[in-house]
Amino acid sequence: MQSDLEKENAAQAAVELVVPGMIIGLGTGSTAACAVHAIGRRVKEGLCVQAVPTSAQTAALAEQYGIPLLSIGAAGTIDLTIDGADEFTESLHLVKGGGGALLKEKIVAVKSRRVVIITDASKRVAALGKFWVPVEVVPDAAAYVMRQLAVPGALRQKDGQPFVTEQGNHIIDADFGLIQDAPELDRWLNNIVGVVEHGLFVGIASSVIMGEGSGVRIFES
Structure with a gap:
């Protein structure tokens, strides 16, 4: 290929x-x-x-x-x-x-x-956004973070269960649409309680x- x-x-x-x-x-x-x-x-x-x-x-x-x-x-x-x-x-x-x-x-x-x-x-x-942005969250905060994101998204699954990272966290894949201001979205995500890290670099x-x-x-x- x-x-x-x-x-x-x-x-x-x-x-x-x-x-x-x-x-x-x-x-x-x-x-x-x-x-x-x-x-x-x-x-x-x-x-x-x-x-x-x-x-x-x-x-x-x-x-x-x-x-x-x-x-x-x-x-x-x-x-x-x-x-x-x-x-x-x-x-x-x-x-x-x-x-x-x-x-x-x-x-x-x-x-x-x-x-x-x-x-x-x-x-x-x-512009970024075709690929949904992964947001790594503390498991107990997943529902709260999903509400704060207020965009279409889903808790990542594997074998019918929530995907678990090597650090024991979950990932929400969030659809922000086309991202016009990546630095601003980066700062905003960093301020949400329960977010461990996210996939915007x-x-x-x-x-x-x-x-x-x-x-x-x-x-x-």
């Missing part, structure tokens, strides 16, 4: 930024996994790095390649984080969290000197490397 080729090309371009001695943040999801595979191959060839995974799934994949891992708490400043996104704008505003790892992804991102997002061309949008990404056909296109902050 074209999107698979674009993901691979974006991942390869991002992994070229990795140099020996770095601490690297590893994102979660199918596109981020392309980068983990590429880094893993370089580790097997002798590259010395340490990595901070953003989910158990990513940690398991990294361990298959023998990539040395650090926990988020044990890592100081992270040199470079490579992650994916569910959608992005040319202003480098993102929606993330389709895989449910948004809390760890955001913590790792804000601890990083540089955050490189890798995507295929389908993730580029003029505003002012966090350093660049987006987007696979486009057989090449890549880079958007810088």
Whole structure:
């Protein structure tokens, strides 16, 4: 598929930024996994790095390649984080969290000197909002937060039960329509009691490397 080729090309371009001695943040999801595979191959060839995974799934994949891992708490400043996104704008505003790892992804991102997002061309949008915004909530506050959001939304499900994050929280997927002011929505969501984190990543990404056909296109902050 074209999107698979674009993901691979974006991942390869991002992994070229990795140099020996770095601490690297590893994102979660199918596109981020392309980068983990590429880094893993370089580790097997002798590259010395340490990595901070953003989910158990990513940690398991990294361990298959023998990539040395650090926990988020044990890592100081992270040199470079490579992650994916569910959608992005040319202003480098993102929606993330389709895989449910948004809390760890955001913590790792804000601890990083540089955050490189890798995507295929389908993730580029003029305005965020086609992909519903994940809002991670304390389970006991889910109904209250849903009322405060006052937009169409649903508690994410898995196997007929509420989806539970690695931190034991739930996720509301909220439909805000096309988001004209992502920074303002970011601030508003941060002020709702019971919200642990949300999938708007505003002012966090350093660049987006987007696979486009057989090449890549880079958007810088």
